[in-house]
Amino acid sequence: MHIHKYEKIWLGFGIFSLVLFLSIIGVTAFAFNHHPAGGMETIDPEKLEQTAPFDHPGVHQIDQDTYEVVIVAKTFGYDPPEIKVPTGKKIIFKVASADVSHSFSIVNTNVNMMVIPGQINTKEYTFDKPGQYLVICNEYCGTGHHFMKTSIEVIE
Ligand code: CUA
Known part of the structure; x- marks a missing residue:
């Protein structure tokens, strides 16, 4: 028993x-x-243009001191083509690739992000000085790689 x-x-x-x-x-x-790589968010690159926030690339004000800049990187450029942000505010860059690996590198800053397809790549930055900032792709992505660039206009 x-x-x-x-x-x-x-x-x-x-x-x-x-x-x-x-x-x-x-x-x-x-x-x-x-979270494949230490807390990164993932996204389906095939459905990038239908998935928020990448369905509306551009500069979005979050609050008084914070802006979110949503960028789609694709061979061989960045969407939106024009980025304008203010000085002295927290800028959250969110970048995703629609195709292959790129980078989103703002010259003379510490923003140098690999943009891996399937991931939402995020980096915060505050511009101290107004001016025109060059953005380049540092990751070889094909024949047009050397022409893949844009600029950020930082206003007062
Ligand atoms: Cu995109 Cu190199």
Whole structure:
């Protein structure tokens, strides 16, 4: 009688352990699937133009001191073609690629982002001085790579 009871307990414990184990595996796989490289967000490059915020590339004011700049990088340029942001505000650049790997590198700043297809690449920056800032692609992306550039106009 006693043995039977213990068997039941052990069986229950075994099933419980198995479910727990599978849950951990599942949760881990899910987490990694959504954050492949240290907390980066992913996006389907095929559906980039239908997926917010990349369905509306451009400069969006978030609040008094914060702007979000949504950029689509594609062979061989950046969308939107014109970027205008103010001095002294927090600018959050969100860049995604519609095709191959590019970069979004603002010359003379520490903004030098790899733009990997399938990822939302984010970097914050505050411009101290107004002026025209050159943006180039540092990642070889094909025949037009050397022509892949844009500029950011930083206003007072
Ligand atoms: Cu895009 Cu090089």
